[in-house]
Amino acid sequence: MKRSRELQEELDSDSETAGTQPTIRPVFKVTQLDSAIDDELDSFAMRCNLPPHREALAFKTYDEYEVHYNKSHTNRCLECRKNFPSEHLLNVHIEECHDPLVTVKREKGEHTYSCFVEGCERKCMTHQKRRMHLIDKHMYPKNFFFAVTRDGIDGLSAPRESPRG
Known part of the structure; x- marks a missing residue:
């Protein structure tokens, strides 16, 4: 690192007068940020x-x-980048939309549509039957956004809260 000329001149003049040890004076730099x-x-x-x-x-x-x-x-799906209101609904989405084994089970006629309520083990044959289950058993409103597991919530202005069930 280079020394400034002013500091060098001060060191030279001080060492001539003091004789043995040069005295180093600290140099301060003041900066001011634009307040805006x-x-x-x-x-x-x-x-x-x-x-x-x-x-x-x-x-x-x-x-x-x-x-x-x-x-x-x-709670964002890594495959399609859609966002979901909970980890449970993200897992239901992955199962229904991206899991090839579930697709095969569905084609065989198995119940593959999981309930939206965490802890409810019910699986339905169709998404329409799941909708009826959610309305009847868990008191979901009829105007609830039931396509949430397919579409996610990114396009919604205010995600609706699900009832507790």
Whole structure:
């Protein structure tokens, strides 16, 4: 690293007068950030650049980012990139849409459509029968988005909460 000329001149003049040991004086550099840029950086605690976002999303707090991350990125199908409201519904989606063994079972006439309610072991012959099971046994509303396991929730404006059952 090169020394600045000013520092070298000070060292030379000090060593001539002191004789034995040169005295080194610390040099400080003061920088100042543009306050507009600083304010802009402070207003967003976190940014999300993960797919499927085309541009980064900014969040003012870590809590806002965490809610977004859990909603948008934790239950995403690696094969078709669709997002699901829970791990259970992601697993039902993978089973119904991407598992070739389930396709063979369905062609043989086996019950392959799993209930949406975690812990309910019921499997139905068709998705229409599953819909009726969810309405009758678990009190799902008739206008619930039952195609969630096929389509995911990315295109929905506000995902509907499922009833507890």
